[in-house]
Amino acid sequence: MYKSFDKQLLQIVKYKLHTLPKTNLPSFRQLLHQYPEIAGNEKETAQKIYSELVKCSPTTIIRNVGGYGVVAVFDTGKKGKTLLFRGDMDALPIQEVNEFDYKSKNKGISHKCGHDGHSTILLGLAQKLMEQPLKRGKTVLLFQPAEEIGQGAKAVINDGKFAKIKPDIAFALHNVPGYPKGQIVYRKGAFNPAVISLIIRFQGLKTHAAEQENGINPDVAIASLILKIKSLINSDLDSPDFCNITTIFTRLGSLDYGTAAGEGELHYTIRCWTQDKLEATKRMILNFTQEICEKQQLKQEIEWLHYFAATANDDNAVDYIEKSAKRLKFDHIQKPTPFKWGEDFGLFTEFMAGAMFGLGAGETTPPLHQPDYDFPDEIIPYGVAMFYDIAEAING
Ligand SMILES: [Zn+2]
Ligand SMILES: [Zn+2]
Numbered sequence: 001m002y003k004s005f006d007k008q009l010l011q012i013v014k015y016k017l018h019t020l021p022k023t024n025l026p027s028f029r030q031l032l033h034q035y036p037e038i039a040g041n042e043k044e045t046a047q048k049i050y051s052e053l054v055k056c057s058p059t060t061i062i063r064n065v066g067g068y069g070v071v072a073v074f075d076t077g078k079k080g081k082t083l084l085f086r087g088d089m090d091a092l093p094i095q096e097v098n099e100f101d102y103k104s105k106n107k108g109i110s111h112k113c114g115h116d117g118h119s120t121i122l123l124g125l126a127q128k129l130m131e132q133p134l135k136r137g138k139t140v141l142l143f144q145p146a147e148e149i150g151q152g153a154k155a156v157i158n159d160g161k162f163a164k165i166k167p168d169i170a171f172a173l174h175n176v177p178g179y180p181k182g183q184i185v186y187r188k189g190a191f192n193p194a195v196i197s198l199i200i201r202f203q204g205l206k207t208h209a210a211e212q213e214n215g216i217n218p219d220v221a222i223a224s225l226i227l228k229i230k231s232l233i234n235s236d237l238d239s240p241d242f243c244n245i246t247t248i249f250t251r252l253g254s255l256d257y258g259t260a261a262g263e264g265e266l267h268y269t270i271r272c273w274t275q276d277k278l279e280a281t282k283r284m285i286l287n288f289t290q291e292i293c294e295k296q297q298l299k300q301e302i303e304w305l306h307y308f309a310a311t312a313n314d315d316n317a318v319d320y321i322e323k324s325a326k327r328l329k330f331d332h333i334q335k336p337t338p339f340k341w342g343e344d345f346g347l348f349t350e351f352m353a354g355a356m357f358g359l360g361a362g363e364t365t366p367p368l369h370q371p372d373y374d375f376p377d378e379i380i381p382y383g384v385a386m387f388y389d390i391a392e393a394i395n396g
Contacts, residue, residue: 023123025120025377039147046089060075072126074134074139076138080138081137087118089145114361117375117376121383124381124383157347172343176359180362181360181376181378183358183359192310193242194308195269197306200265201264202264204216204217217253222264246271247266251264271342323393
């Protein structure tokens with residue numbers, strides 16, 4: 001009795017929800033833009049997304065996945081593939097310089113990678129799945145936290161709530177300034193490099209500046225290492241051995257003029273097209289450091305951080321992207337070389353077939369991570385249409 005009453009009530013609620021006016025996507029994107037949260041702190045963002053998802057009546061909504069991640073499952077109840085569409089939701093510790101009315105209200109934090117737009121596109125997909133449900137299978141929408149620090153994908157994959165889902169294929173997009181608005185940029189194989197950052201810390205011995213022969217100054221070790229590490233760079237974008245190593249920060253001693261430096265540090269970011277090349281480069285840096293520090297009688301310590309797995313696009317998944325772009329008559333290009341930025345979606349492609357594509361954000365749009373960047377709302381419909389068309393091609 002109660003059960004059937006509940007069912008009836010649910011039907012009425014669902015009917016009511018269907019009759020509500022749809023949330024306007026650009027307004028939602030601008031709302032997220034106004035209240036950005038950095039990686040690992042996306043609590044309010046997750047709440048805003050959840051409140052909107054409820055209106056799209058998915059079969060299930062799972063919260064707090066791998067941190068503040070939100071997962072919405074649209075299950076048709078009929079046999080078919082389980083598709084994963086992933087969007088990220090974190091902002092960056094960058095002060096916004098834009099002056100429009102929806103500018104960031106959180107000091108020193110802003111959406112400079114367009115993850116506000118990526119989350120909005122996923123919400124658009126949820127709206128579309130409510131309006132035009134697929135015929136079979138499950139569509140899983142993952143609003144992923146903590147992408148910028150390379151921890152979100154890992155935390156989601158390791159979360160038992162997500163482990164049960166077992167997607168057959170995964171898709172994601174990233175907006176790409178420098179390309180015409182709405183252009184679909186795709187490529188088979190490597191899409192983003194494997195990226196890792198590292199800190200090399202040197203510990204010697206401080207002395208009076210007049211008696212540096214009695215101390216151990218890491219100056220020679222740091223100078224030699226900078227040159228040795230530079231020799232590992234391979235700038236040939238067409239080579240599978242491409243290896244980009246960037247000096248981020250260095251420090252030696254302190255501003256005490258009576259004291260010789262006794263410690264220092266070097267910070268780097270490394271990008272390689274393949275995992276193997278990254279591992280080989282790490283080994284070389286480790287060997288160089290050990291060798292030099294032994295000679296100089298320095299203690300050393302290397303810390304590896306912010307690791308992003310390479311995104312290895314699956315051929316079959318890229319075929320779906322290419323066909324959808326053609327079917328939708330969207331401008332599209334095949335990119336000859338991978339993008340140089342890291343993306344933690346790469347980790348999904350280690351565990352399941354998947355592909356990421358670029359969505360042109362405008363040729364004159366400022367680059368990602370720049371203080372004046374802003375995700376262009378005009379490209380939202382392109383992202384939604386691509387995701388829905390791919391889903392329909394597989395499970396329609
Ligand atoms: Zn970013
Ligand atoms: Zn990003």
